[in-house]
Amino acid sequence: MRHPPRSVLLAVAGAVALIGSVTVPVVTASGAAPACSVEYSVTSQWDSGFQGAVKVTNNTAAMSSWSLAFDFAGGQKLTQGWNATWSQSGTAVTAASESYNGSLATGASVSAGFIASWSGSNAVPNSFKLNGTSCNTAVEPSPTPEPTDPAEDGPPVLRASGNKLVDAGGVTSRLLGVNRSGGEFMCVQGRGIFDGPVDDASVKAIADWKANTVRIPLNEECWLGLSNIDPAYAGANYINAVKDLVAKVKAHGMTPVVELHWTHGQYTGNSAGCSDVHASCQKPMPDMQYTPSFWASVANTFKNDRTVVFDLFNEPYPDRATSTTTQAWQCWRDGGSCPGIGYEVAGMQDLVDSVRGTGAANLILAGGIAYSNDLSQWLTYRPADPAGNLAAAWHVYNFNTCANESCWNSTLAPVAAQVPLVAGEIGENTCAHGFIDQVMKWFDDRGLSYLGWTWNTWDCSSGPSLISSYDGTPTAFGTGLRDRLRALNG
Known part of the structure; x- marks a missing residue:
């Protein structure tokens, strides 16, 4: 349905046919709790590009701003990002907090996303640093979550x-x-x-x-x-x-x-x-x-x-x-x-x-x-x-x-x-x-x-x-x- 007349705004670019998706969580190594943990996800991928996301969890003292650094390992190039100020120099990528999401309490998490190009391979980054401190993480595949059951009085699965x-x-x-x-x-x-x-x-x-x-x-x-x-x-x-x-x-x-x-x-x-x-x-x-x-x-x-x-x-x-x-x-x-x-x-x-x-x-x-x-x-x-x-x-x-x-x-x-x-x-x-x-x-x-x-x-x-x-x-x-x-x- 068309809507009553309303004001408008807007701008942007980039993608092609979706051919699949993969999620690669990066989880903490065993032993003492690391300073941070990071989950890196490829949420969708097409012939020459992909959409990705990072979820960062702070396990140390609260911080008023944050900056996540990692390296692309497969020649990927950022084209745009959101929920962070994204930048890239060579293979080095940085996602810095915005004014509205810089505060990160102990145990709190923040997510940001991006779109990038790739060719040859779309290798997953294997090391991350939050405000210069290594997140001490290792890559493991995530299990596929089981479908949730609706509440007894909830709507049916149709x-x-x-x-x-x-x-x-x-x-x-x-x-x-x-x-x-x-x-x-x-x-x-x-x-x-x-x-x-x-x-x-x-x-x-x-x-x-x-x-x-x-x-x-x-x-x-x-x-x-x-x-x-x-x-x-x-x-x-x-x-x-x-x-x-x-x-x-x-x-x-x-x-x-x-x-x-x-x-x-x-x-x-x-x-x-x-x-x-x-x-x-x-x-x-x-x-x-x-x-x-x-x-x-x-x-x-x-x-x-x-x-x-x-x-x-x-x-x-x-x-x-x-x-x-x-x-x-x-x-x-x-x-x-x-x-x-x-x-x-x-x-x-x-x-x-x-x-x-x-x-x-x-x-x-x-x-x-x-x-x-x-x-x-x-x-x-x-x-x-x-x-x-x-x-x-x-x-x-x-x-x-x-x-x-x-x-x-x-x-x-x-x-x-x-x-x-x-x-x-x-x-x-x-x-x-x-x-x-x-x-x-x-x-x-x-x-x-x-x-x-x-x-x-x-x-x-x-x-x-x-x-x-x-x-x-x-x-x-x-x-x-x-x-x-x-x-x-x-």
Whole structure:
């Protein structure tokens, strides 16, 4: 869904197709505790570059600033970094604290990330120094963590089984709930991370509507901590805020859906939302430069919690750029150089591969073209999923093309007969609920899933928004969804 007009900012560069990831923790040697310990990770890697991270733990007296030094051993060259001031001279690399993360208490840890090029080999550094003191570490492989079990009263682990979503016991489930907008735009506009409160009381208010699902839109530049984003709202700070909201959603028994909304890549063609290269509006397709790395990082973050659902890309619209529908669907699945789009596109297959390359088996949602309102060729072009855990996502508003039962019967019903179908966004700009009532009935009659847009206190005629207060007071539009959820799940 497009958002009410808001201010913009931004800048940055660099990556290509993700081909894998590796984590190499650097752990302390046996004996007396060292001055520090360091974990060095390669979180994603492609043909000529990689994304890495370091986690430093201070085991000595508290310090007000820190500087980590190590040597690249395989000809790697830094191109950018975040959560530290990064520099390189020859093979020597330094990551110095920023003003906001210099304080490091005894036993405290700090993380920073970077992007670098490589050729020949991507050897792991074997020695680290914190403020000139050796961290006295040795390299060992880390064990693969076991998937965590959700709490007994938490949300189910969902998977696609035929055309149904089922839980671990094989019982059919539906995703019924709301969207919680904010994480896609606040950070890139330098105004925060979420729009409005995301404390326990505000999440409980969603649960009180008897919702069982919350979709959380995200911004790839903020998650990756790119240099155009205010560090206070980027990188680890942003990721931790998302993880905290996911935990709150789960604590109230609801399924969290993390979704990529706004992405990098300059597009000024038909129906462009903005002329900015940065992730400040909805682009027609995700970009190969950063989106595979984004999904590899998100998948690594949540792969041990399969209650979290991944929604690959909000509202693709390559059909507005290309001259034929066939070209649009080919661009949607395969990416690459798409007609009318000036940046290299990451197709849905690239993103599925990025997620599955981490070992994550979480349920994946993939929306169609025409702002996810057209699923007419979704079955023909659906990406291959080695985990067999893929569902179709669809969006509908009263002003869309496919906004009547005739279209739903002809284009949605065939998809819903073969794979699970989730209406990730439903809404109308009338401040009423007559249209979504029709949508919900069609979906209820077929046991399908839907999520209302959006749990934000905007003007429901321009938003559309479900609430007038974060205590759950509904707008006239929101009343329709609230009453339906309570009737189904009350």
